[in-house]
Every structure is written in structure tokens, then in C-alpha cells.
Amino acid sequence: MTTRRTLLGSAAASLLVAPRLAAAPAMPGVTATEIRIGNTMSYSGPVSGLGIQGKTMEAYFRKLNDAGGIAGRKIKFLSYDDAYSPPKTVEQVRRLVEQDQVACLFSNLGTPTNSAILRYTNQRKVPNLFPSTGADKWSNYQEFPWTIGFPPSYRIEAQLYAKHILSTHPGGRIAILHQNDDFGRDYVHGVRDVLGARFDEATKVLSYESTDPTIDQQILTLQQSGAQGLVLAVTAKFASMAIRKLYEIGWKPTTCVHYGANSVGVVIQPAGLEKAVGLTTAAYMKDPTDPAWAQDAGMLEWRAFMARYLPDADLTDANSVYGYSAARAMEQVLRQCGEDASRENIMRQAANLKDVEVPTLLPGIRLNSSPTNYRPIRQMQLQRFNGRSYDRFGSLLEGSVS
Numbered sequence: 001m002t003t004r005r006t007l008l009g010s011a012a013a014s015l016l017v018a019p020r021l022a023a024a025p026a027m028p029g030v031t032a033t034e035i036r037i038g039n040t041m042s043y044s045g046p047v048s049g050l051g052i053q054g055k056t057m058e059a060y061f062r063k064l065n066d067a068g069g070i071a072g073r074k075i076k077f078l079s080y081d082d083a084y085s086p087p088k089t090v091e092q093v094r095r096l097v098e099q100d101q102v103a104c105l106f107s108n109l110g111t112p113t114n115s116a117i118l119r120y121t122n123q124r125k126v127p128n129l130f131p132s133t134g135a136d137k138w139s140n141y142q143e144f145p146w147t148i149g150f151p152p153s154y155r156i157e158a159q160l161y162a163k164h165i166l167s168t169h170p171g172g173r174i175a176i177l178h179q180n181d182d183f184g185r186d187y188v189h190g191v192r193d194v195l196g197a198r199f200d201e202a203t204k205v206l207s208y209e210s211t212d213p214t215i216d217q218q219i220l221t222l223q224q225s226g227a228q229g230l231v232l233a234v235t236a237k238f239a240s241m242a243i244r245k246l247y248e249i250g251w252k253p254t255t256c257v258h259y260g261a262n263s264v265g266v267v268i269q270p271a272g273l274e275k276a277v278g279l280t281t282a283a284y285m286k287d288p289t290d291p292a293w294a295q296d297a298g299m300l301e302w303r304a305f306m307a308r309y310l311p312d313a314d315l316t317d318a319n320s321v322y323g324y325s326a327a328r329a330m331e332q333v334l335r336q337c338g339e340d341a342s343r344e345n346i347m348r349q350a351a352n353l354k355d356v357e358v359p360t361l362l363p364g365i366r367l368n369s370s371p372t373n374y375r376p377i378r379q380m381q382l383q384r385f386n387g388r389s390y391d392r393f394g395s396l397l398e399g400s401v402s
Contacts, residue, residue: 029103030341035334036076037061038096040108045083046210047235049266050109052313053132054079056323057107059309060331070334073341078102084109084210086116093117097126104129104346107150107326111135111183112210114147122146127347129333130326130376134260136186139374141351148350148374150326154183154258156399157282157380158190158231161256164280164382165229166194168254173202175227175253177218177242179234180207187233187258190399203227208238219245232257240271247275256280259380264289264389265316277387282380285325286360289316289389298359325360329367329376332356364396 029036041054061075069075078100082089089108096102104127108114111133118137121128122144130150131138134157138149165174174191178184184207192199204225206218215238222230230253232242239261246255255278261267262281286293293299302324306313313320334341336349353376356367367376379398383390 027103027340027342028101030073033073034076035070035073035341036078036100036102037330038093038100038102038105039077039079040082040089040092040096040105040113041079042084042109042113043081045085046237047084047110049236050132050260050319051081052317052319053107053109053323053326056306056310056313056320057327057330060305060324060327063305063309064331070331071337071339071341075334082109082113084113086112089113089116090120093120097121097124102126103341103343106130106330107132107323109133112181114138115182118144118147125343127343127350129346129350130329132322132326133183134186135182136189137182141372141374146347148347148369148376150329150376151260151322152282152284152377152380153375153399154186154233155190155193156378157259158187158233159193159399160282160380160382160397161187161229161231161280162191162194164256165231165254169228172228173204173226174229174231175222175225176203176205176231177215177222177234178205178207178231179238180209184233187231191231193399208234210235215241216245219251220249223249223251227253229253230255232261234258234261236261236263236267239267243268243271243276243279247272252278254278254280256282259283262390263316263318264385265314266319268385269316273387276385279385281383281385281390283383283390283392284362284365284377284380285318285321286362287383287390288318288321290392291389292392302360321360325358328358328360329353329356332367362392362396 043051058077061077065074080092082092106129109132114131128147134151134154136153136155178187195202208215239257259282268276333349337345351369351371353367353369365379369376379396381392381396382394383392
């Protein structure tokens with residue numbers, strides 16, 4: 001089970017017991033034997049390949065239920081397809097909150113989709129825990145106290161890429177291709193953080209729509225800018241397209257790709273392994289294709305879980321590692337809640353993670369949150385594709401956002 005290195009203090013521990021009788025009658029989604037957790041996932045649509053995240057989470061909750069559940073309750077995981085369409089997300093989340101009466105939302109996929117429900121869930125005081133998106137806005141605890149992030153901030157990720165490119169090409173130009181939404185714009189902000197006043201003269205920025213059939217023209221235009229570095233703030237399908245096009249035209253900038261679109265199995269193999277040599281990305285989870293983790297205890301645990309609960313899944317797909325990691329974090333929150341699974345206590349415990357170790361995260365990375373820290377994962381390490389898997393280099397890095 002997930003290790004919690006720092007035990008709750010006596011005052012916090014008392015919160016797990018004291019509200020038990022008072023809170024029990026008014027806990028949406030919670031009975032004596034069940035807790036309902038809601039989720040929206042793209043099982044269809046332009047990023048349907050990410051649907052394995054939801055399937056992995058569902059399998060993990062089945063595993064917990066097979067072991068008796070948590071605090072005597074089985075977990076009922078309601079995961080609905082929104083096809084990566086914000087209007088559909090709104091419809092499905094309203095169904096989860098108003099009809100299914102879930103206790104909380106967990107790991108809803110996507111920046112534009114979560115943005116569409118951000119004010120609704122906060123106004124209704126429904127915890128939206130650990131969205132499957134690193135948009136920096138999920139850390140805004142002052143304005144949106146009922147939404148807490150999980151993956152590292154995209155803006156911080158972009159800072160690391162800009163610094164890496166400039167260390168290789170001092171004073172060089174950086175091209176940015178980004179999805180035309182808040183997900184993509186976080187990368188523009190992160191590069192701007194590093195370049196400061198030089199940003200306008202030192203960058204070429206182009207965008208694409210998630211429904212576009214191709215990004216070939218954008219890649220050609222960025223090549224003509226003379227940039228030495230390229231930041232790809234793209235989803236998996238477009239990452240594969242970019243890798244193929246870069247190889248086809250012989251353009252070899254120092255290329256950094258969004259950590260959510262770096263999967264060897266889903267992104268690089270379809271593009272061609274030889275075409276991605278030198279590709280740089282950030283990591284905070286253990287890569288299932290990295291030989292360094294072949295006998296790692298945490299990854300052996302993950303593989304055993306997959307063999308039993310998702311035996312037909314692709315073990316090279318890092319999205320299954322993500323789903324497993326996020327579900328472990330959700331388990332930790334529920335265990336800290338104890339008997340009190342009220343929405344208020346679920347949110348309180350999500351914002352009080354202390355040195356939680358998840359065995360599929362990179363060594364040294366632990367979950368930490370507080371009422372003023374809604375970024376549970378703040379560190380990443382750069383890695384470079386060698387034609388088969390990624391080689392990590394340098395130390396754990398941490399950016400900053402004021």
C-alpha cells in the first residue's frame with residue numbers, strides 16, 4: 001500500500017473521528033458500505049488513446065474493493081466518456097454531481113474540459129481532485145479551493161525546456177508549437193518566464209486546433225524561423241505527426257515534447273523509433289520501457305497489478321503508469337479521510353498530503369500538498385530518447401511560478 005512517511009498530528013487525526021456522527025447524515029455519494037467517485041475521460045474523440053488512464057483507475061479500484069475497500073466501504077467508480085469535448089464534459093459532470101451524487105470528482109482528463117467545469121464544481125463545493133492535466137490554474141487555491149492539481153505544472157515544464165535549449169544554444173531562438181487552449185498557452189507563458197524581455201524577438205509561436213487533420217504547415221513555418229530549439233506543447237497524435245515531419249524535412253532542432261505526449265508505445269513507435277532519436281522530454285514517473293526499472297520493486301508491483309487486472313493492456317504505454325499513480329494518490333486521500341468521507345474532509349485531506357511515496361514515481365519525488373500548495377508534484381527530470389527508450393540526465397529540477 002502507499003507509504004505515508006509523516007503521520008498526521010494528533011489534532012489532524014482527531015478530525016478523522018470527531019465529525020463521524022455529525023457528518024454521516026449529510027455526505028453525498030457516501031453510505032455505510034459505498035463511496036461514489038466520478039470521472040470524465042476521453043474514451044472516444046481526438047485523444048481517445050488516453051482512455052487507458054480511466055481503465056487503469058477503474059481496475060485499481062476493483063483491486064481495492066477485492067481487498068475489502070476503505071473504511072468498510074467499496075468504491076463505485078463512475079467514469080463517463082466526454083470525447084474531449086468541453087460541452088460534453090459539462091453535461092457528464094452535471095450528471096455525476098446532480099444525479100449520481102458522487103462524493104467527489106477524480107482525475108477528469110484534459111485542460112479545456114476541466115476548464116469548462118471549474119467554476120461549477122467550485123460553486124457547488126464538489127472536490128475535483130487531481131485532474132489529468134498539468135495546467136497551472138489548478139494550483140489557484142485562493143480562487144478555486146475545491147480543485148487541486150496532480151501532474152507537474154505545464155508552465156514549470158516549459159521553463160525547464162527553455163533553460164535546457166538555451167544551455168545548448170546560448171542566445172538561440174526557440175520555436176513553440178502549441179494547442180490553441182489553456183494547455184498550450186501555459187507553455188508560451190513558461191518560455192516567456194525564462195526569456196523575459198527577449199521573448200518576442202527570440203521566439204516563433206504557432207498554434208493548432210485539436211481537430212486539425214495535420215500540423216505539417218506549422219512545422220515548415222517554424223523551420224523557416226531559424227530556431228535552434230523547438231517546444232512541442234501537443235497531444236499524442238500531434239507529437240507523432242511532428243516527429244515524422246521533422247525527420248522528413250531534415251530539421252534537427254533541440255526538440256522538447258510535453259511529458260503527456262512522450263510515450264514510446266503510443267507516440268514514438270507509430271512515428272518510427274529512429275525518427276525520434278535525441279527527443280527530449282520531462283519525467284516524473286518511471287518509464288515502463290526504461291531497462292533501469294526492469295527489476296524495480298515499484299514497477300514490478302505495477303506489472304503484477306496489470307497482469308491480473310488488465311492483462312491485455314500495452315505495457316509500454318506510460319498512461320497506464322499514470323492511471324495507477326493517480327489512483328494510488330486517491331487511495332491515500334480516502335485512507336486519510338477514515339470514517340469521514342464528506343466532501344469537506346475529502347478536500348481537506350487532499351490538501352494535506354505529507355511525503356507520500358508512490359512507487360511508480362521517480363526516486364526522490366513524493367506527494368506534498370497543503371492549504372496553500374495545490375501542486376502535489378513539483379519536480380521533474382529531463383530525459384532523452386536513445387532509439388529504444390529514454391536516458392535520464394541531470395538531477396531533479398523544480399521551476400517556480402509566482
